[in-house]
Amino acid sequence: MKQREAIENDVRRFITENFPLGGxxxxxxxxxxxxxxxxxxxxxxxxxxEHLESTYDLQIPDxxxxxxxxxxIDAIARYVSLRLDAGDGSNDNR
Amino acid sequence: xxxxxxxxxxxxLRLDAERAxxxxxxxxxxxxxxxxxxxxxxxxxxxxxxxxxxxxxxxTAFGPERVLALLMPEAESADETLExxxxxxxxxxxxxxLEDISALLEAAGCYCRRDEAIRQVLPEYGKGWxxxxxxxxxxxxxxxxxxxxxxxxxxxxxxxxxxxxEAYREVVxxxxxxxxxxxMFEYYYADRNHFAVVxxxxxxxxxxxxFVKNGDGAADIKPIAHxxxxxxxxxxxxxxxxxxxxxxxxxxxxxxxxxxxxxxxxSVPYETMDLCLYAHNCGIAAAAVADAVGLxxxxxxxxxxxxxxxxxxxxxxxxxxxxxxxVPEIER
Numbered sequence: 001m002k003q004r005e006a007i008e009n010d011v012r013r014f015i016t017e018n019f020p021l022g023g024x025x026x027x028x029x030x031x032x033x034x035x036x037x038x039x040x041x042x043x044x045x046x047x048x049x050e051h052l053e054s055t056y057d058l059q060i061p062d063x064x065x066x067x068x069x070x071x072x073i074d075a076i077a078r079y080v081s082l083r084l085d086a087g088d089g090s091n092d093n094r
Numbered sequence: 095x096x097x098x099x100x101x102x103x104x105x106x107l108r109l110d111a112e113r114a115x116x117x118x119x120x121x122x123x124x125x126x127x128x129x130x131x132x133x134x135x136x137x138x139x140x141x142x143x144x145x146x147x148x149x150x151x152x153x154t155a156f157g158p159e160r161v162l163a164l165l166m167p168e169a170e171s172a173d174e175t176l177e178x179x180x181x182x183x184x185x186x187x188x189x190x191x192l193e194d195i196s197a198l199l200e201a202a203g204c205y206c207r208r209d210e211a212i213r214q215v216l217p218e219y220g221k222g223w224x225x226x227x228x229x230x231x232x233x234x235x236x237x238x239x240x241x242x243x244x245x246x247x248x249x250x251x252x253x254x255x256x257x258x259x260e261a262y263r264e265v266v267x268x269x270x271x272x273x274x275x276x277x278m279f280e281y282y283y284a285d286r287n288h289f290a291v292v293x294x295x296x297x298x299x300x301x302x303x304x305f306v307k308n309g310d311g312a313a314d315i316k317p318i319a320h321x322x323x324x325x326x327x328x329x330x331x332x333x334x335x336x337x338x339x340x341x342x343x344x345x346x347x348x349x350x351x352x353x354x355x356x357x358x359x360x361s362v363p364y365e366t367m368d369l370c371l372y373a374h375n376c377g378i379a380a381a382a383v384a385d386a387v388g389l390x391x392x393x394x395x396x397x398x399x400x401x402x403x404x405x406x407x408x409x410x411x412x413x414x415x416x417x418x419x420x421v422p423e424i425e426r
Contacts, residue, residue: 035403042229042238043259045238046258047259050258066237067236067237
């Protein structure tokens, strides 16, 4: 559980720092869809993938670049945790 | 123009071309000659349908002697671009000026900066290769669409690689030298003739932000920005735009490897995009659009969502320079 929380915090920080939410006081919830909220565009997805790949030493294949894996903070935490639990990548770079 | 008349079809976008021409030319005269106090118009001709229609409209509005058609090919322009542009200018009797922008682009580093960025993800890319950026179709499933570079070696072998954000931004930024250099020349000729610069986006391009800020997005007036692409074709027919231009498939003519607007931006043919955008604007449900465009209801929803995503993503491109305090004496 600690691992999931750490990933959630990391992704939330990355999103907040790199994708301004318009200064409207809007706070991104863990379950908010990036696509629906409009927080990330096509280039933003590339940046997010690169962040996850470098932070967790993962290779994310095109086949995994799906909304169920990457469209919310919760989804990313779940996906990255599963990959790490399966022995892919590492947490060492964090 | 509602579905009350029957099933949705492209008929809802049927124009009274004569009336539309009259309205646009009257507005052109009122805005350019009246509000802007300019004597005519500069139009950059690309050999495509939009710029050809704009030349025709301006020639009608101001007279051909008050229209200057600018031809600005560069090293990677399609072979037919210049020839088609000359055909159009000749057809409407407007003067042309030719500016090959290749040397300026070379000096600015347009090609080498872009090529260096492509090599970040495709190290073998080099002399004699041609490339373009592609985006997977949004149809058929919910997935994130990742920009890729598609390159062809001198031997005709094709390679494709996912772009990094850094490489993508560099490729786009470097390539945008093309549109911005052309705009520089448009204003040069506008200044020396006391003309206004005409922007040539159609409604799809304008609404969806398919332009370079301060490049092809910059202009004094955009006379067909309210017209769907199919309406531009109707106007082209009415105005007698040569058949060779009307039958040419829409292209970006920006990358060395031929690139359709669909594969880079819209994902669906322009007729489909026109009808989806119209329906979305009118609040017509996806189910009512699906049959008309030959897509599933889910795919129409994907197109609707993509329309909103692009509007959000390109809102910055549409913004004029913002002031932090009003200057009431200056009308904006």
